[in-house]
Amino acid sequence: MMRLPYFAFHAPATVREAADLIASSPDAMLVAGGTDLLPNMKRRQQVPRTLVSLRRVAELKELTNGNGLTLGAGLTLSGLVRDARIRERYAALWQAASSVATPHLRNMGTLGGNLCLDTRCNYYDQNYEWRKAIDFCMKKDGAICWVATGSPKCLAVSSTDTAPALLALGATVVLTSVDGTREIAVSDLYQNDGIEYLTRRPNEILTTVRLPRFDGWRSTYWKLRRRGAFDFPVLSVAAAVKCSAGGMVEDARLVLGAVSSRPVETPAAAATLVGQLLTDDAIARAAELAAKPAKPMDNTDFNLL
Ligand SMILES: Cc1cc2nc3c(=O)[nH]c(=O)nc-3n(C[C@H](O)[C@H](O)[C@H](O)COP(=O)(O)OP(=O)(O)OC[C@H]3O[C@@H](n4cnc5c(N)ncnc54)[C@H](O)[C@@H]3O)c2cc1C
Numbered sequence: 001m002m003r004l005p006y007f008a009f010h011a012p013a014t015v016r017e018a019a020d021l022i023a024s025s026p027d028a029m030l031v032a033g034g035t036d037l038l039p040n041m042k043r044r045q046q047v048p049r050t051l052v053s054l055r056r057v058a059e060l061k062e063l064t065n066g067n068g069l070t071l072g073a074g075l076t077l078s079g080l081v082r083d084a085r086i087r088e089r090y091a092a093l094w095q096a097a098s099s100v101a102t103p104h105l106r107n108m109g110t111l112g113g114n115l116c117l118d119t120r121c122n123y124y125d126q127n128y129e130w131r132k133a134i135d136f137c138m139k140k141d142g143a144i145c146w147v148a149t150g151s152p153k154c155l156a157v158s159s160t161d162t163a164p165a166l167l168a169l170g171a172t173v174v175l176t177s178v179d180g181t182r183e184i185a186v187s188d189l190y191q192n193d194g195i196e197y198l199t200r201r202p203n204e205i206l207t208t209v210r211l212p213r214f215d216g217w218r219s220t221y222w223k224l225r226r227r228g229a230f231d232f233p234v235l236s237v238a239a240a241v242k243c244s245a246g247g248m249v250e251d252a253r254l255v256l257g258a259v260s261s262r263p264v265e266t267p268a269a270a271a272t273l274v275g276q277l278l279t280d281d282a283i284a285r286a287a288e289l290a291a292k293p294a295k296p297m298d299n300t301d302f303n304l305l
């Protein structure tokens with residue numbers, strides 16, 4: 001049986017208190033549902049000495065309907081899936097949240113935790129003894145990348161389902177710390193590095209996701225995975241199009257997940273849809289172009305190539 005290491009635990013009631021706590025203990029990590037972080041701690045992939053829980057922070061669980069939708073990062077994925085406004089207006093997010101893990105994990109797992117999900121790799125998602133037997137790897141405790149031994153950076157994969165959907169929907173996130181608050185595009189939350197995959201500063205809390213009004217747009221999210229009942233994606237595609245009354249595409253966004261250390265936008269592929277009717281041929285042409293920047297390594301669930 002794998003046991004959790006010892007850690008101090010704080011359960012603040014406000015974002016302000018949580019921000020103070022995370023700023024005052026450099027080895028602390030935030031925990032929301034714990035469905036990613038706690039298994040990682042059992043495997044000693046992440047070993048924070050202090051956990052700052054966001055579960056009691058009521059302001060992170062708010063959903064407000066204004067000029068678009070504002071979602072607290074502490075909303076559970078099940079909560080998002082139950083919301084008719086998300087299902088009707090932001091189908092890509094609804095489909096992505098519905099396809100994360102299992103109902104039990106969606107009941108605990110939050111939107112913020114899903115966006116900050118650790119990157120994944122077959123050489124990393126193993127217990128301590130397994131990783132020790134290969135002398136670890138660059139992402140934790142080691143020096144080399146076993147996926148590409150000449151690689152100067154870690155190639156672990158971004159496997160979050162909701163991030164590609166939120167990119168396609170043009171969402172932003174709000175990050176708060178003792179130093180203040182900033183709002184950035186979801187795309188700018190990520191960078192292509194398996195270790196430093198987030199641009200979030202260590203003392204920042206992701207508090208809110210803002211979805212713009214999406215009038216005239218339609219969106220969708222599709223996910224390839226080993227088992228349909230639950231599994232991380234080995235490829236996911238989020239698509240959003242804005243069509244005229246006659247069905248002509250006026251604007252389009254296509255985003256791939258699970259093929260890199262960050263979600264991959266494919267603007268050239270999306271641009272081929274503009275000015276076209278959304279026929280099978282037009283979609284096939286865009287799909288062919290979208291596949292070009294996708295160069296997945298053989299380090300996740302199964303090999304696509
Ligand atoms: C068997 C299994 C299958 C899974 N399948 C999938 C899947 O198909 N797709 C998928 O996307 N995920 C999957 N997951 C991962 C996980 O369950 C989800 O991603 C979940 O949404 C994580 O949310 P959480 O609240 O539990 O995150 P936590 O485990 O609490 O946190 C995850 C990370 O986010 C950070 N964090 C959490 N909240 C915040 C915040 N508000 N601000 C800043 N940082 C924060 C934590 O510090 C930690 O680094 C799976 C997990 C398991 C165990």
Ligand code: SF4
Binds near residue numbers: 194
């Ligand atoms: S991609 Fe390389 S460095 Fe990153 S987790 Fe995998 S083996 Fe380790």
